[in-house]
Amino acid sequence: MSKEEFKRKALSQIEDDEVIKLLQDAVRIPSHKDLPDQEKEMAEFFASWFDKRGIEVELQRVEGPRQNVIARVRGEGDGSTLMYNSHLDTKPPYNMTIEPYDPVIKDGNLYGRGSVDAKAQLAAFASALLAVKRANIPLRGDLIFTGVVGEEWDSKGTSYIAKNGPKADMAVVGEPTKLEICIAHKGIVRATITTIGKAAHSSVPHLGINAISKMGKVIRAIEEELPKKLEGKSHPLLGKSTYSLGVINGGVQPSIVPDKCSLTVDLRVLPGIWIEDVKEYFEEILEKIKREDPEFKAELSMSSRQPPLDTSESHPIVQALKRSVNEIVGRMPKVTGAPFDTDASILANAGIPSVVCGAGDVRYAHAAVELVPVEEVIAAAKIFTLTAVEICC
Template identity: 50%
Template sequence: MTFEKYYSQDEVVNLTQDLVRIPSHKDVPTREKEVAEYIYRYCRENGLEAEMQNVDGVRKNVNIYLKGQGRGKTILFNGHTDTVPPYQMIIDPYKAEVKDGYLWGRGSNDMKGAVACMITAALALKRRGEKLPGDVIVSAVVGEEEKSEGTEMLVMSGIKADGAIVGEPSNYEYAIGHRGLEWLEIKFYGKAAHGGVPDEGLNAISMASKFIEEV
């Protein structure tokens, strides 16, 4: 299956630049709202079936669908639209300049570039005009840098796939799995005692240290 004639490198670069130029980190009041709206509009204008998925009233996932023939497996491509803040970057984080063969800007690598590639791949499949045996889903989700709220909402919404590819940068290495994550709040209660009779007290720090060692 050949795709080169159904997309161009400039198309991928231009889309990545557009996404990078929209700030979408935790210090932006509307977080990923603007970049999600851009992706949704871009997909609809280019003939892709897309939907906005509400996460918390302001923040939105964008899910893109390529329906297949109904006789194959479903593959899901997942990428996040949030970034870390620019911090003290020595370049303009949102200029998205191409220099020496690289696109420079906050999120170009992690991971708006990958999101742009996924969307362009979906467009290439659409333009080719031949349905695959199964469905293709592209999910551009919020909140990966903090609590994964976007992917959690995606799962809870009931969207199903037989396999998934996450476009997270990995130094060109393939990763076939990932550690899980569980947020826990554990409280340790001590008992105050006079320094002259320490045996009558309980040291919460010591208990917490022993717990951490066991974990």
């Protein structure tokens, strides 16, 4: 049989109703950080779903009751290993104006918390594994499903995988992209500057050094210098790096000259710019102030939330997804950059080239009315089935 025939065979195993039923069952199970066991029930649900269908599955303990679900259709040979990754957790249903855990279908949309972010993607990935398994296609590389904990909060699940495996040659991370293929996003770096002054009674301010007024100098310098430093580089899909003054704290009470003030700046940086670079930008800014004001004293500390993602458009996973989307929905998908960050960059930084693709529109994620178009979920299941055969076979 040719690869094309294997694709037909696998595709014929996708049952539309079965994909949607899986998604509905998943939406019925709450899985967020405010629950005592968080994603536990969701992980167990998927583990038993795979197990009942004869697909190899294990629960990977991340911490306490929190576990990733790892399912695998094994390949025999030296083919590429493909990972399908999405998250088990959702945002809590804080602001929802619909019943969060009643997955009704109306006018072609399926409603509920997690419907689009990201249980539609889990259901589509799981259905692709099942189709490949049922079609009994001889894979040369493994097809792996990873349902992970904590993406909405701290990305603990995918970070655990990046460190402890499973390994793969490439990955698709399931998030709502309307079936477009996202290959790049910015990273998040934070710089905290603390100005150090000298406390004194406010009636004799000349005896102290005011840390808040020193911070005023820092803010002016940042607004003047930082855009010049960030402007030099741009990315065809992402534009330029940006920054925002995020949090400021200083002073104890009005009658005391403050001896400390701190400011945290949030930067969204392009691929190629990372903590060391940003640290250098801020060191230069602080040194310049110091040259003009010998009394100026400040400390700088850096942290990061998520590295940038920048997968090449020519990577086989991008090409395979493009062909599959075109075949199922009859149009070439756009290759885009995302305005949001995802677990894909964690995998990419662990040496697993990754892209983001999935059903539904991200503006319904975390929304008061969360929904996903049923047709797009079924299309995603078919696209991921074709892509799996293309890559692993």
